[in-house]
Amino acid sequence: MTVYLVGAGPGDPDLLTLKAVNVLKKADVVLYDYLSNEKILEHAGDAELIYVGKKAGQHYKKQEEINQILIDKAKINDLVVRLKGGDPFVFGRGGEEMLALLEEGIPFEIIPGVTSAIGVPTTIGLPVTHRGVATSLTIVTGHEDPTKSEQQVKWDFKADTIVILMGVGKLEDNTRELMKYRDPQTPVCVIESGTLPEQRIITGTLEDIHTKDIKPPALVVIGRVVDVFKKVRLQ
């Protein structure tokens, strides 16, 4: 019994790693979250597929229940894959699942994935760092768990580029916070359904981006690197 915590990448099935494809082919069971593209599951052949979904605002199963299914399935199967969008350790709660497996003495391996936070901007020609423009990057959640005893995100980041994941629902609140520390005219780019055929790109400023029509899954890139992308778009 081995559990593989696997990153599925941002959506385009061709952005899956070879290592991920190889374990999916051998899997007895695949536990998967909401994936931007379920075509990825075709690699799993006859494996038992268990949807334990997570989508903006909809949590189909609690994290403790997912950990338990993972443990139970690992005990009766040779190879279990836990498949998550992007990278399993970037806002994917993969770390918690790893610790739950560790506690039960279940062997595990981790296969990283292309995180949407970097892979999606890169795909459209938006470099998250750029010589002379941005030397640092913060990746932050736009939606902290409201049940946490203390909210950890303070929005006074020093990084040149900020990428907000899960940022659609509270975009107005979050940009208002950011404008306490940054110029309201700071360029912003939102990428909806990145790397997928339905991808949409919306640009604006910290001040007006919340007035635009944006649907999840989407991520928000803030900083002067957005001007670099605009040069590419003008070509």
Ligand SMILES: C[S@@+](CC[C@H](N)C(=O)[O-])C[C@H]1O[C@@H](n2cnc3c(N)ncnc32)[C@H](O)[C@@H]1O
């Ligand atoms: C729970 S987080 C998981 C992130 C994932 N582990 C990763 O590394 O990309 C989900 C958020 O990732 C972003 N996201 C994931 N896939 C995306 C895509 N194809 N296009 C734009 N944003 C995406 C959205 O901000 C979404 O709300």
